[in-house]
Amino acid sequence: MTYTSSLLRLLEERGYIHQMTDAEGLDALAAKQVVPGYIGFDATAPSLHVGSLVQIMLLRRLQQAGHKPVVLMGGGTTRIGDPTGRDESRKMLSDATIEANIASIRTIFERFLTFGDGPTDAVMVNNHDWLGTLGYIELLQEVGTHFTVNRMLTFDSVKLRLEREQPMTFLEFNYMILQGYDFRHLARTMGVRLQMGGSDQWGNIVNGVELSRRMDQTEVFGVTTPLLTTADGAKMGKTAAGAVWLNDDALPSYDFWQYWRNVDDRDVGKFLRLFTDLPLDEIARLEALPGSEINAAKVVLANEVTALCRGKEAAAAAESTAQATFAAGGVGEDLPELELPSDGLSLIDALVGIGFAASKGEAKRLIAGGGARVDGTAITDEAHRIPGGREVRISAGKKKHGVLRPA
């Protein structure tokens, strides 16, 4: 269908929309007024990772289309743990940890959104502010009456857990109620009319929409994004080294850049549309590049996303390091470094020290497998020693490179 609002047109053509509660209603609303919309984020870690980037970009698009993004931090719900997609109950975090996490996560959003007091400026709220003061009886009376257990049991998050015979505590069972309550609270106090989220949040979003209608007769809307997987079916944002974090103190910018540089060919166009501000015709040109030329599009993708998330300088530094390292076979300044003692260092210790191997055994296996290189030459002798006094380039596999610098 063709939308009249710039918001839905933008979201549609860039591939953000999976499901909507009432497309026509939302389209009409967005065409005539500023729509405050929110997305909820967990505060379980001090950084969000690439898996949340679609949601972050969604808020950015909302602002670009002239609406007001509201970032909801789950300071309250994190104390419970979202059962969605999890087999096991989540560990509880201390209040201090949660607060610190929220502060750290906020720095990411400040790169993607313009915060302030204006009508379309972004704001960040914490659901602990209202959930924390909500009494149990009050919750049961006000909110609980609008949920039937019959219906709650039909939700995937609950059903899956029961089918797999995994435990689900009553605490977690209440999560959906609280999340629905969030929406209604924001609708009442801030005029929020839209909640967005991943497709796994559909049930929670619908609950909030219905809760607002039942308690306040307010019409609010929900939009979910498609579940983002890479072309080979894996969830986004996982690598051997762990999650691809957005905060630069959790993952070096060079590694972040490399993540995007190495995406599957088939994902390039999709990612460019979702994660960059490049115009669509430019993206169409890039993703149509034949054969190995597609690598140019990946460099653009890596530059754009890194610039957005880490800043232009970080992107430029990462690119020039990659250029120097891969194309010229030299050494870029963004590579991981390790001090090289004047009397040299064993190859094994060097690999472990720079973080290319988790243990000496792993380093040995790497060497035995022919994956260890010193100055570009494969070394298969486990006992190899690197002499000191000179800068040495060390590699594990084709992609991981580092530098040993004399002390």
Place this chain on the structure above:
RNA sequence: GGACAGGUGGCCGAGUGGUUAAAGGCAGCAGACUGUAAAUCUGCCCGCGCAAGCGUACGCUAGUUCGAAUCUAGCCCUGUCCA
């Protein structure tokens, strides 16, 4: 509270006294081929040690035994059903 079933390496899942650091699969790492892609093939995949070897590991603890993930007892946890 009772009956029954179960708790194995990152995940799934075999194994019911010794040749088991524990089959198989997934995930991961490396090599070949390439384009820092995919697919495919090959090797690797607990830690320490140059090595022979040592140390840890099958929910926890204590036993039986020359020897236990495998047998016994107690405990903890989970599920299903019953109260």
